[in-house]
Amino acid sequence: MNQLGEVATPLTLPSGLVLSNRLVKAAMAEQLAKNGQASSDLVRVYERWGQGGWGAIMTGNVMVDEKYMGSPQDTAIQNKSSAEIEKWHKIASGIKAQGALALMQINHPGRQSPAGAGSRGFLEKNVAPSAVPINFGESIVVKTIVKLLFGTPAEMSIIQVQTVINQFVDAAKFAQQTGFDGVTIHAAHGYLLSDFLSPKSNTRTDDYGGTPEKRARIIVEIIRAIREVVGATFSVSVKMNSSDQQHDAGSDAVLRQVDVLVAEGVDFLEISGGSYENPRMIGGDEAPAKSERTQKREAFFLDFALAVRERHPTLQLMLTGGFRTRAGMNSALISKGCDMIGVGRPAATVPDFPCSVVGIEAQKEVSDAEAGMQLEKIKEPWFLKHLPFPQLQRALAGGAETMYYGQKIRDMVKA
Ligand SMILES: Cc1cc2nc3c(=O)[nH]c(=O)nc-3n(C[C@H](O)[C@H](O)[C@H](O)COP(=O)(O)O)c2cc1C
Secondary structure, X not given: OOOOOHHHOOEEOOOOOXXXXXXXXXXXXXXXXXXXXXXXXXXXXXXXXXXXXOXXXXXXXXXXXXOOOOOOOOEXXXXXXXXXXXXXXXXXXXXXXXXOEEEEEEEOOHHHOOOOOOOOOOOOOOEEOOOOOOOOOOOHHHHHHHHHHOOOOEEOOHHHHHHHHHHHHHHHHHHHHOOOOEEEEEEOEOOHHHHHHOOOOXXXXXXXXXXXXXXXXXXXXXXXXXXXXXXXXXXXXXXXXXXXXXXXXXXXXXXXXXXXXXXXXXXXXXXXXXXXXXXXXXXXXXXXXXXXXXXXXXXXXXXXXXXXHHHOOOOOEEEEOOOOEHHHHHHHHHXXXXXXXXXXXXXXXXXXXXXXXXXXXXXXXXXXXOOEOOOOOOOOOHHHHOOOOHHHHHHHHHHHHHHHHHHHHHHOOOO
């Protein structure tokens, strides 16, 4: 192995697909769509990432139902004209131009779809496993804001559960038809499927709730139904949270859910954390202040990944959140905490991060000391400091950080 270390080594997934190195551009919503339709700017952004030396590139979350979006500028897979299908073909081929795998992240935002995002009627409620609203704190003011922005979701009927399963299958078919190598099912960050996993947001007593395994059942059914139509060589993976979102359930319950998903033969499992209520995917394990240990190890969710590894020695694991240096990445790979390194904000800042920062395929050697980047501290809007609602404050700070890096993605179009 050369001085680049493990991060530069290829990886073969159970589907047979090969990553030329371990670096994966993580899913980041680009907000470059209108009414769910991709723009030519979106095509351009992926052309740029496609030139960056990544082992694999994940799209930002693509909505499976245009009625419910994470933001009004999200992409959705419905109502595709031939021009639109052509754009997605171009996105896939832009990603694959230098050999990166093209993975589409597919998502339903559930109760985290704000008013005005999606084509649902003004009075139509969001859908969720149970009628549990997002909780940003107990104050009346905060509860009123949540009510106006997200409302109290409606508990999904069994028919609605089946509809959502079918929508995920349609999204996977669309990804395959447009030249993607696989899909990754978003079951993290407080969106619909992660809310099914958590007993805080899933209080159902039917087949889709009540035990950790039953709470994972909708994802199991989605994986099975997708597999039936896409065949064995198409990658089907899942992004889920570490035990952070489910403190009530305990990490044993979350690990049992991992067992259930692994039994379905996922190509790999991506581990992240956080939700709108507590955006740890952005801030790390111990928000708001990170412990020295977390800072040193970079990876926010490494402990949980190691616990998963203990139960599933051969599972391909992707870990996302906090990676900034080649040394940190190699250390996580060597510890067996993961096989693939998910990179978010640095990829929005430096699209060719694998080449220009990590030193993959670089003309000259890049030393360990040079191979990394620190992200600038994002200035929070002034009023946040004065907000007397700590939970809402944390959520808005996470939102400001996401907006800042979202803009960096959109700035990629200009270069
Ligand atoms: C602008 C932006 C958009 C994001 N959109 C998504 C998304 O669509 N799907 C997802 O799973 N995670 C999303 N994330 C979270 C990232 O995938 C990742 O988990 C997070 O940024 C932590 O990784 P990092 O420390 O390398 O940035 C987003 C993050 C940012 C900054």
